[in-house]
Amino acid sequence: MPKSDIVKSIDGIGYFIALIPTTIFFVTVARHTPNIPYGDDYDAILVTLLRFQQATGWREIILLITARHNEHCIALCRIAAILDYLVFGKVNFVRLALYGDFFLVGIAMVMIRAAGVWRQAMAWPPVFLTLFGLRHYESEFWAMAALSNYAVIFFSFLAVYFLTQEKQTCFLAACLSATAGSFSQANGILVFPIGLVSLIWWKRYPQALVWLAVFSMIAFAYFSIPSTDGAHMTPSTRLSATLKFFFIFLGSVSDSPRHALIIGAIAAVTVTVLAIWPKTGSNKPLALISAFILITALAAAAGRTGFGTLTALASRYSIYSTLILTTIYLSLAKTSNYTFLPAIFLACYFCIRSYNQELPKQIDRYEMLHRAHRQEGSGYVGLFYPPSEQTAERILATAEALMIYRLPPSHKNPEPAPK
Template identity: 25%
Template structure:
């Protein structure tokens, strides 16, 4: 095979995980705001109605929880200015493209260290997987959590570059990094340390002056949020949580004890990171390098490791109060994968000669296997999350029995792009089923209802079924429909993962039999509700209302203190 043909083959192979990743993203992403996303609507109203540039500046830089999310707000404003409305899918896309930027940097690092093109192959297979599902499908989270990682590693690369123009570019990029997410502030001390080790006195002074200005602007009006519960975890539990954070990539392994494996492999990765950091610091202090870029690579990797380990401390300290399982959440997984990518550099860069190809081929195979595990494991998360988003949107959109969207002519009511969603086709079926019990394609609806159990609890209604075995994806599945004299509510039923590995990988049986959902009374208006089911089967929909009913009582809803 000629070199040109080999390069083409490698390029096409590199595109494979990229195409799969964005195809899956497009399949499940919906233009629906989640939680903090609603703050972007408030920002746009404040920004667009601001009387002067000082007020616009204040809206843009206003604190959001413990963060300054200037980049997210800028992208939201640009999307509104260019498209005439805010579309949260566009924010998701922007965040996912920022994630891809890390792959480009790894190619630069490998190329500058004289590694052939095919050594990049393992990176996208490991980096682009459905393990990132929560960031992938959440507009603000995508820009913030993917953006801070990509911006920080590029900033560190530019900081240690020998070229002055790159260092000058790193100064504003560092500002953008810390204005993307709170842990982006780590770029300031880490950058200073790398310049100190580089013995770049003039650049260090410029960096310290710029860092001081950034820190002053960031903290001059900063107020500590008071919404995190106090952690009562012991030191041992915190240490376990720290290792679970670092090893959270292992959650997708086809094993029973996901937390245990994450803790175990996180401990291994921590020791690997510690070994790399210590040996790298020793080499930097001795300053004996055959190639100048080898030194820059060591500086970059040391800085990135400090960023990962420091972020782990911040997250574990701030989130341990919610329980250690929270540290495996999808939002934090980029740091675990980034640690693996640093380890890969220290495996592949020192290899010379004929050993390189089999090492890389073996790593590609392992990463491709992991990618398969990840997509199979986290598909259920993406499936359930889409249903959570669409049904939430229905319950906000239709506040009365007329099933007509609220007429809101205000600026705030018309900021978000109108996007057709699944429930649009349900409106006539809900009306008809409420009058005559059945509507739509109702084959099997009665049997489905009879096998579903409704269990009233003190604070919630528990709905469960143990035999439903459909493997249809996207919007397909069973939904709970509640109807009072005033309005309708729709809630999704959630599926569990199939733990039978043979059925999962050989027969694509993603879901275990059955479904379940717990509907809190605090989310319902007090009153009596007729209970029914909606069953989406591809493009076919059936709705059934029984003669049974439940009573929802007034339950105080827990409030979360915010600063936005």
């Protein structure tokens, strides 16, 4: 068999292995995501659509889309909800979750491209097995979280990748991507100071000035936008607690605080060493991706430690722990031929373990929401919305009356029991 045919066969195996966890993941999400709002879905999606129907002009629509949700600007989430409603006539939370989860594919592609292993198909499977596990299931099955948490990562990674390419068109793409990331979630704006320092370090001064100008406009617009609620930030006065949160955040692929602390400390040291090691430090895109993850972890630690260090183990945060480990693997995959076997073994273990641990939790949530029902005289029972079930009832009743959204059939008034 010619050598080219052997290479194609090996590449085909790599693509096929990468496709398996991706397919299983999207089938699982489509099957176990309830078409029922959960938590922030009420304000971020249903209330947005109610106000969209009442808007009388483009100015109101733009203000509605860009309004901050707590400390976050979730414009992309709101745009996705509005487009889904306009296309299909009623919003569907399963579709919205899937839209958000597709950003995971984009994240994997950007990281592979940034690592320079685009044509090494056998380097792909560990990336997809790791990213398409269920450790961060709270984001994967939750419409608002998927559209915000994954979009900000995708656009931020894309921005730093384009920023390293030096072409004018790539610089423009970097500016647009950074802007999109900033209006996906709060930590997206962190890509601007990372990019500014990098451009100055690379002595690309004219582009640094343009980047600073864009950053200034985005920051001014961002902090001028009124918030629908106060910022949910509770810093700690103890440095030790903040550092503990930082390392647990980076190691939250494990749900054990002790193990997460150790994994996070090792990961932080490893990416720092890789950034200055001659063999791997020359990879600018991966270095900037690592910087974005580390600074996001610092920002989370600075703003959330007051809620308790165990908050860092929240499933929705563990995507950053997954990404930092993926970055370490990709940094080594380009320079060594001996990383694939241990990486594929660990990635398979991580993926299978995440399904075993996290899928039952999502099934419980799915069943909890589907058991929620409307009882005559007592309103909605069992729907999760932080302020109160009465608030959820009012929002749902208005959305149904305006034909924006309708609960699944199982939530209709139950038939009276026979006497």
